[in-house]
Amino acid sequence: MQRSNVFGGMISLSLIVVAALGCWKGSTEPDNLTPANYSSTPSATNKSNTRSNENKPMEEKSKSGGFAANMPAGFVEPTDDVGKKLLREYGAFFVARGVTPPTKIVFKDDAEVSAFQSKLQKSSESIGGFTLELQAAAMDDLRKAIADGKSQGLSISPRDKDSAKRTYNETVGLWASRVEPALKHWVGNGKMTQADADRIKGMSPYEQVAEVLKLEEKGIYFSKDLSKSIIYSVAPPGTSQHLSMLALDVKEFENPQVRSLLAKYKWYQTVVSDLPHFTYLGVDESGLPGLGLKKVTDGGRTFWVPDI
Ligand SMILES: [Zn+2]
Structure with missing residues (x-):
């Protein structure tokens, strides 16, 4: 079977939006993950309604259309509709800077993930009672965010032991x-x-x-x-950002101050439906449109997603 066709045409595209969400598992499976949460992504024409209609994601068009141009060298473009949809809804981390994103949408097996993870520059740290491992730049900025938060009385911690790196x-x-x-x-x-x-x-x-x-x-x-x-309910194997060691599920995700603090240190929300999930993008917010990402506001939260 060709890699690009693995999901080919099997399901409606609206469903695969959430396929890549790495956070969901076991007892933490959110109750609010219903299709209704993902069924609409209103266009920028709704922008003026942001305050009166907070349940709907609001997009803010970026000035750059450069997402494809910012993909990692050697990236294997998906050719099937589902792969393309995955990239659009979930692919912000492919343009992360100062780290190594993967060059394909879906890791096929443990050997592929292990080979990818083994070549990364990594760093581990004990945080909130768990030993976490991330790509080095991602961990460096997380440490800074945690220290900054501490000075303000804010805690930033993982939800569980597998909130950062995950194996295939x-x-x-x-x-x-x-x-x-x-x-x-x-x-x-x-x-x-x-x-x-x-x-x-x-x-x-x-x-x-x-x-x-x-x-x-x-x-x-x-x-x-x-x-x-x-x-x-759970991410299909091989599709989680956690495999790339660029994601962290944050316990305090409901606190807007924590979200702002993480953004200050280049950790952003990039998947509209996955609220505890943060992604390291490696640039300040002002630089995100230049990577081909656009801002989506939903329920008072800011998400950065591919502008494709
Ligand atoms: Zn996650």
């Missing part, structure tokens, strides 16, 4: 924790044959993604409560 196999484990019980359920109630379930179980996680999403088109859902798509 961790993302696979989270994926399997949804897929396996769901297969059992759907075989049990006769919606799926044991042979089909066995066939899916025998696939690599990479192959399972397309298969599971195809079944979901028929109403055979794989989220934890089996009522919605698995991608509202």
Whole structure:
């Protein structure tokens, strides 16, 4: 199977918006992650309504259309619609500066992730009771943000032990924790044959993604409560920004002062639907439009997303 076609045409594009969100897992699975949260991204024409209509994301067009020009050298452009959508909704970190972003949308397996992570300049630190590892520049600026916060009585800490770096196999484990019980359920109630379930179980996680999403088109859902798509529940393996060691899930994400402080040190929100998730972009806010990113305001939060 060609890499670029792995998700090809299997699901509606609006769903894949959240496929790459690395934060979601286990007991921290947010309750508010419903399709309604992602279904609309109003155009800049709604800009004047920002105050009166805070639930809708508001876009602010950047002056630069240079996202593609700022991608890392050797980046493999996705050719399928889902890959393109992933890039648009989730790809801000590909233009991060002072760090090493990946050169593809989806890591295929543990070997690919390990090879990528092994060549990075990394740094680890004990923060909030957890030992975290990030790309070095990202960690340096996080340390500065934490020190600055401390002087103001603000705490910045991770939500959990896997809030920074994640391994491919961790993302696979989270994926399997949804897929396996769901297969059992759907075989049990006769919606799926044991042979089909066995066939899916025998696939690599990479192959399972397309298969599971195809079944979901028929109403055979794989989220934890089996009522919605698995991608509202957990990120498909290989798509998490955490694999690139440029993301941090922050415990104090509800505090606007903490969000401002993180932005001051080049940590931004880049995925509109994933509120605890922050991404290191390596430049001051004034430099973000020049990287081809645009500002989206939603619920009082500022997100920087690819302007494509
Ligand atoms: Zn995250």
